[in-house]
Amino acid sequence: xxxxxxxxxxxxxxxxxxxxxxxxxxxxxxxxxxxxxxxxxxxxxxxxxxxxxxxxxxxxxxxxxxxxxxxxxxxxxxxxxxxxxxxxxxxxxxxxxxxxxxxxxxxxxxxxxxxxxxxxxxxxxxxxxxxxxxxxxxxxxxxxxxxxxxxxxxxxxxxxxxxxxxxxxxxxxxxxxxxxxxxxxxxxxxxxxxxxxxxxxxxxxxxxxxxxxxxxxxxxxxxxxxxxxxxxxx
Amino acid sequence: xxxxxxxxxxxxxxxxxxxxxxxxxxxxxxxxxxxxxxxxxxxxxxxxxxxxxxxxxxxxxxxxxxxxxxxxxxxxxxxxxxxxxxxxxxxxxxxxxxxxxxxxxxxxxxxxxxxxxxxxxxxxxxxxxxxxxxxxxxxxxxxxxxxxxxxxxxxxxxxx
Numbered sequence: 001x002x003x004x005x006x007x008x009x010x011x012x013x014x015x016x017x018x019x020x021x022x023x024x025x026x027x028x029x030x031x032x033x034x035x036x037x038x039x040x041x042x043x044x045x046x047x048x049x050x051x052x053x054x055x056x057x058x059x060x061x062x063x064x065x066x067x068x069x070x071x072x073x074x075x076x077x078x079x080x081x082x083x084x085x086x087x088x089x090x091x092x093x094x095x096x097x098x099x100x101x102x103x104x105x106x107x108x109x110x111x112x113x114x115x116x117x118x119x120x121x122x123x124x125x126x127x128x129x130x131x132x133x134x135x136x137x138x139x140x141x142x143x144x145x146x147x148x149x150x151x152x153x154x155x156x157x158x159x160x161x162x163x164x165x166x167x168x169x170x171x172x173x174x175x176x177x178x179x180x181x182x183x184x185x186x187x188x189x190x191x192x193x194x195x196x197x198x199x200x201x202x203x204x205x206x207x208x209x210x211x212x213x214x215x216x217x218x219x220x221x222x223x224x225x226x227x228x229x230x231x232x233x234x
Numbered sequence: 235x236x237x238x239x240x241x242x243x244x245x246x247x248x249x250x251x252x253x254x255x256x257x258x259x260x261x262x263x264x265x266x267x268x269x270x271x272x273x274x275x276x277x278x279x280x281x282x283x284x285x286x287x288x289x290x291x292x293x294x295x296x297x298x299x300x301x302x303x304x305x306x307x308x309x310x311x312x313x314x315x316x317x318x319x320x321x322x323x324x325x326x327x328x329x330x331x332x333x334x335x336x337x338x339x340x341x342x343x344x345x346x347x348x349x350x351x352x353x354x355x356x357x358x359x360x361x362x363x364x365x366x367x368x369x370x371x372x373x374x375x376x377x378x379x380x381x382x383x384x385x386x387x388x389x390x391x392x393x394x
Contacts, residue, residue, distance in 0.1 A: 011333050012336070018332035
């Protein structure tokens with residue numbers, strides 16, 4: 001190792017150590033909602049993720065050890081499917097049958113006969129069905145979705161709650177009203193605590209929470225696809 | 235069937251992932267050049283690793299987590315819209331307080347090359363190991379490292 005390498009290593013170490021300490025991991029949240037986080041990672045229909053879109057990432061189903069050539073092929077196909085299906089997104093709420101038909105039709109059109117559509121049974125009570133595109137396993141996984149129109153309405157609500165301070169009851173009522181008007185007749189709502197902080201408005205979000213305001217904090221489907229919507233506040 | 239062994243192994247892996255998590259955040263902060271985004275991606279990587287723990291075949295759990303995290307980071311970078319050059323005011327205070335010249339020099343490198351450099355210089359991974367982690371050939375890693383060190387030598391004035 002040259003002097004330059006030694007100095008570079010020392011400087012890189014110092015720089016890396018200067019990165020602020022991350023927030024502690026909320027393990028119970030990870031253990032409970034691993035599936036939802038995967039949903040964030042592979043969600044196809046972006047409109048359904050609302051505030052959680054800060055962590056939207058393409059599917060990358062890791063299967064160690066990876067074969068670079070196969071992985072590149074999978075990634076290319078994954079991108080192709082994502083791009084194709086994105087053009088099909090119109091905000092509609094699809095049933096399982098409709099979603100499977102659409103996905104199969106698009107896979108056929110793309111000539112991806114070796115891809116499959118998988119239903120792992122966790123969408124039984126889902127209001128709508130979406131799909132996660134997973135290149136490494138060459139499949140589209142059926143996933144619970146609240147539907148694009150509901151998500152759009154929630155985007156507007158989230159912005160409104162961020163800009164105007166509402167107390168707990170007001171925020172909960174606003175959320176309930178938005179969901180009912182969007183076609184969710186008996187929404188399950190949970191209030192309290194802070195679950196996620198959106199990256200694109202973190203400062204504003206935390207400032208509002210600090211004032212005692214209550215904010216929209218996303219939603220999670222349970223093991224059967226039934227959603228709980230959250231209001232955050234302290 | 236070794237059912238008795240399943241839970242302890244899973245718990246051990248989780249412990250290793252937890253231990254590796256803060257380091258991953260710091261590493262991704264240098265790769266993504268944003269500590270907040272790094273934390274977000276690291277959390278996604280941690281969740282991904284927990285979901286796929288059954289696929290883990292043993293060995294270096296930290297490298298496994300880093301592989302997932304780095305690939306998610308590269309995906310994220312690909313999705314970023316082109317942005318204008320960062321102004322000085324956009325540079326994080328922690329980086330400027332620590333080593334502004336190095337921080338700015340690292341910005342000259344492509345993200346995957348930056349990651350390869352860190353994996354090599356800080357962690358001592360071999361070119362083959364880095365290649366597996368980043369999904370490129372070992373020769374590509376060698377080429378990257380040679381080029382990036384040469385570039386940094388110029389930018390940082392490191393002739394010896």
